[in-house]
Amino acid sequence: MKRAIFLDRDGTLNIDVGYLHKLEQLELFPWTGDALRLLKRAGYLLVIVSNQAGIARGLIDPKFVEVAHAEMRRRLQAAGADLDALYFCPHHPGGSVPALSIDCRCRKPSPGMIEDAVADLGIDPRQSWVVGDKWLDVQLGQAVGAKSILVRTGWGAQQEQDRPQGQQVDAVCDNLIHAVSVILGGTP
Ligand SMILES: [Mg+2]
Ligand SMILES: [Zn+2]
Numbered sequence: 403m404k405r406a407i408f409l410d411r412d413g414t415l416n417i418d419v420g421y422l423h424k425l426e427q428l429e430l431f432p433w434t435g436d437a438l439r440l441l442k443r444a445g446y447l448l449v450i451v452s453n454q455a456g457i458a459r460g461l462i463d464p465k466f467v468e469v470a471h472a473e474m475r476r477r478l479q480a481a482g483a484d485l486d487a488l489y490f491c492p493h494h495p496g497g498s499v500p501a502l503s504i505d506c507r508c509r510k511p512s513p514g515m516i517e518d519a520v521a522d523l524g525i526d527p528r529q530s531w532v533v534g535d536k537w538l539d540v541q542l543g544q545a546v547g548a549k550s551i552l553v554r555t556g557w558g559a560q561q562e563q564d565r566p567q568g569q570q571v572d573a574v575c576d577n578l579i580h581a582v583s584v585i586l587g588g589t590p
Pocket of ligand 2: 491492493506507508509
């Protein structure tokens with residue numbers, strides 16, 4: 403069984419611009435390549451799990467998500483940190499595109515994307531981590547028995563101030579490179 407880092411995308415790997423819908427808006431954080439390369443070198447698979455409700459809302463062309471992910475991989479490959487898989491949820495119950503406006507099994511914090519990755523890639527979620535800038539990322543990790551980290555980039559600093567009652571988390575970190583030091587060092 404393999405270990406993986408399940409990565410939120412917007413606000414965790416790249417600047418969250420709202421609904422990313424053109425390539426000029428795609429800006430990785432300066433540390434993202436280094437962070438992912440360190441995780442890869444430590445033997446973790448790198449898997450993006452991203453809610454893209456803008457597709458259900460008609461604000462993002464689903465084909466653009468593929469273009470953005472190809473460009474992201476191209477930049478990360480150059481940093482020696484290629485991704486192993488990318489999953490995204492195009493749904494939202496309040497969307498405007500009828501076929502996508504459903505209560506799906508994959509919109510975080512529902513675990514559908516991780517369940518698919520576990521089946522596709524042979525991952526043990528209990529040896530894996532979820533890293534993201536929202537509590538729903540942390541809750542996703544908890545839903546599958548993974549450890550989870552909230553990063554303060556993107557929405558994270560605000561989310562930290564707005565912690566749901568009783569919400570647990572393995573660590574809160576300044577950014578992805580700090581999260582890597584926790585994952586690899588074993589101490590929060
Ligand atoms: Mg995010
Ligand atoms: Zn979905």
